Amino acid sequence: MLAADYPFLDLFWTMLIFFFWIMWIWLLFTVFGDIFRRHDISGWAKTAWIVFAIVLPFLGVFIYLITQNVGMTERNLARSRAQREQFDDYVRETAGGGGAAAEIEKAKQLFDSGAITQAEFEAIKQKALA
Template identity: 70%
Template structure:
């Protein structure tokens, strides 16, 4: 119990708040820099000026950037998310199939069981489905 007396509870809470503030601060810096480098509507000279402003006056620079560019940041994030979603949907559609040979054979088996096709036709459909896979 000697250890607990050396580090009171309020000191623990204060330490946790300081760590949390540092994590949030670095998150803000990364967000601002990533948005700044991702922008296509800003010249390289303007990007350098923003970087110098954020490095020389960190708190003021980050807060001014967030106030001045909050709408643009949101639009760029939404556009990027939509682009990634479209790429994912396109990928899923490109790799998704109608079920492959197993689905074709299952459909043919259903037709055979219902009497719509003969055993010879079923065998031909089965061979065709297996040949295409």
């Protein structure tokens, strides 16, 4: 262990340990978050996984990752897809279907079909352009 006496190697070793510690904390949050977000297992099963991960941390977390890898991926993809769809719906709702041009086009179709009068068409047109 002659190399451990050098300050640079001590610094490198400390940085490596710190990196793995942060990675371990991130892994715990990922696994615990997935366990708590699951809807396909009961509360007892969730409790068992949490206790297993706390009593035997490395073994519990690694076994969960090995056995539940496909399920974690599918749940993350479904959650991401749902968030994207929700955002797209929000954008469509906020955009209002095209703005003033779309409103004028709808009013023109109503006017051409005889559903509204010329005065009503002009009022909708002025409101859309305002």
